[in-house]
Amino acid sequence: MTLKHVSKTQGEVLLELKNLSKSFDGNIAVRDVNLSFHQGEIFALLGGSGCGKSTLLRMLAGFETATEGNIFLDGNDIAHIAPYKRPFNMMFQSYALFPHMTVEQNIAYGLKQTNMSKSDINKRVNEMLKLVHMESYRLRKPAQLSGGQCQRVALARSLAKRPQLLLLDEPMGALDKKLRGEMQLELVDIIKQVGVTCVMVTHDQEEAMTMADRIAVMDSGEILQVGSPHEIYEYPNCRYVAGFIGGVNMFEGTIAEEEPSYVIVNAPNLSAPIYIDHGISGPIGQRPVAVAVRPEKVNISVEQPTDKYNWGAGIIDDIAYLGQHSIYHILLPNDQFIQVTMTNDSRLQQPFELEQQVYVSWTPGSCVVMED
Numbered sequence: 001m002t003l004k005h006v007s008k009t010q011g012e013v014l015l016e017l018k019n020l021s022k023s024f025d026g027n028i029a030v031r032d033v034n035l036s037f038h039q040g041e042i043f044a045l046l047g048g049s050g051c052g053k054s055t056l057l058r059m060l061a062g063f064e065t066a067t068e069g070n071i072f073l074d075g076n077d078i079a080h081i082a083p084y085k086r087p088f089n090m091m092f093q094s095y096a097l098f099p100h101m102t103v104e105q106n107i108a109y110g111l112k113q114t115n116m117s118k119s120d121i122n123k124r125v126n127e128m129l130k131l132v133h134m135e136s137y138r139l140r141k142p143a144q145l146s147g148g149q150c151q152r153v154a155l156a157r158s159l160a161k162r163p164q165l166l167l168l169d170e171p172m173g174a175l176d177k178k179l180r181g182e183m184q185l186e187l188v189d190i191i192k193q194v195g196v197t198c199v200m201v202t203h204d205q206e207e208a209m210t211m212a213d214r215i216a217v218m219d220s221g222e223i224l225q226v227g228s229p230h231e232i233y234e235y236p237n238c239r240y241v242a243g244f245i246g247g248v249n250m251f252e253g254t255i256a257e258e259e260p261s262y263v264i265v266n267a268p269n270l271s272a273p274i275y276i277d278h279g280i281s282g283p284i285g286q287r288p289v290a291v292a293v294r295p296e297k298v299n300i301s302v303e304q305p306t307d308k309y310n311w312g313a314g315i316i317d318d319i320a321y322l323g324q325h326s327i328y329h330i331l332l333p334n335d336q337f338i339q340v341t342m343t344n345d346s347r348l349q350q351p352f353e354l355e356q357q358v359y360v361s362w363t364p365g366s367c368v369v370m371e372d
Contacts, residue, residue, distance in 0.1 A: 015036070015072065016036050020033040020066050029221050032068075040192075042188065056091075057201045061090045086305075090167040093153060100130070103139070111124060147179065151171070169201050236292065262279065274291050316359060317330065328341075
C-alpha cells in the first residue's frame with residue numbers, strides 16, 4: 001500500500017483506532033481500544049506497569065501487529081503495514097543513538113536511507129541542530145554528552161524526516177528528577193514549534209499532566225478515561241482514575257438524598273453528612289458510593305465547623321514537610337486516614353502539631369461521586 005500524505009489543519013483527526021486489540025498466547029494485553037489523535041496535539045497514554053500502554057504504542061509504530069481492529073491514517077488502514085512504510089518515528093527511552101557516530105551523523109542517519117541529496121541532508125541536519133540548540137555539539141559523540149543533550153539529539157533525529165506522528169516511549173525515564181522537569185517543558189516547546197502530532201507513553205502522572213493536551217488513563221488493557229489534564233484530575237470517572245492521578249481522599253457511604261441539583265451522602269467515618277452541589281446519574285434509592293476529595297481542597301482547623309455538612313474530626317498522625325508544602329496525615333474514626341496538603345507560606349513554626357485534635361472540612365464543589 002502506498003500511503004499519501006494528506007495535509008491536516010490544527011485539531012483535525014489525524015489517526016483513528018477502531019476496536020484495536022492485542023493478545024499474546026491468549027492473554028489480552030490491549031482490549032477493544034477506540035481513540036482518535038488530533039493534528040498538532042500531544043497525547044499521553046498513562047498507566048501503571050503492565051496496563052497495555054507500551055503495547056498500544058508499539059502497535060502504532062508497527063512493531064506489534066494487532067490481533068483485531070484497525071488503525072486508520074487518512075482513511076487507510078495501516079494496522080498491518082510494516083513499520084518502515086509508516087510516516088511515523090519513535091524515540092525510545094534509551095535514545096538508541098549510535099555510539100560511534102557524531103551528533104550530526106546520528107541526525108543524518110535516517111535521511112541517508114531516503115533519496116534526499118547530500119546538500120538537502122546537510123541543510124536538514126543544520127535545521128534540526130538549531131531547533132534543539134545543539135549546533136556547537138555537532139561533532140561530539142554520545143559518550144561526550146549529558147543525558148539531556150542525548151535526549152535532544154534523539155528528538156532531532158526523530159523529527160529530521162518530518163514524520164506525521166512522533167511516538168515517545170517514556171521520554172524522560174533516563175533523566176534525574178530536576179532535569180526531567182526542565183526537559184518536559186523544553187520538549188513541549190520543540191514539539192509545538194514543529195507542529196508534529198505526538199503520542200507519548202508514561203507511568204508518571206506529573207509528566208503526563210505537564211506535557212499532554214489530552215490523556216488516556218489505561219488499566220488492564222482498557223481505556224478508562226480520556227480527557228484534558230484538568231478533566232482527568234477534577235472529574236475522574238472511576239475510583240481507579242481518581243486514585244492514580246494525584247492524591248485523593250475517598251469516603252465510602254450511601255446516598256441519603258438525591259435531587260437534580262445536589263446529593264447528600266452519609267459517610268460513617270465523618271462527623272457530618274457529605275453535601276455535593278451537583279446531581280449524579282444512576283438508579284434511584286440508597287446505594288453505596290464513594291466520594292473523592294483532593295488533599296489540597298481540604299481545610300484544617302482547631303475549631304469545630306458550624307456547617308451542617310462536609311466535615312469530620314481527627315488526630316494529626318504524621319506531617320511530611322516538603323519545602324513548598326506540607327502533607328498532613330489525619331486519623332479519622334474507624335482508622336481511616338485523610339491527607340491534607342497545605343502551602344508553607346510562613347518560615348515560622350508550622351500551624352499544626354503531631355497528635356493535635358483537629359477538624360477537616362471542604363466545600364460542596366470539591367467533591368466527586370463515583371459508584372464503581
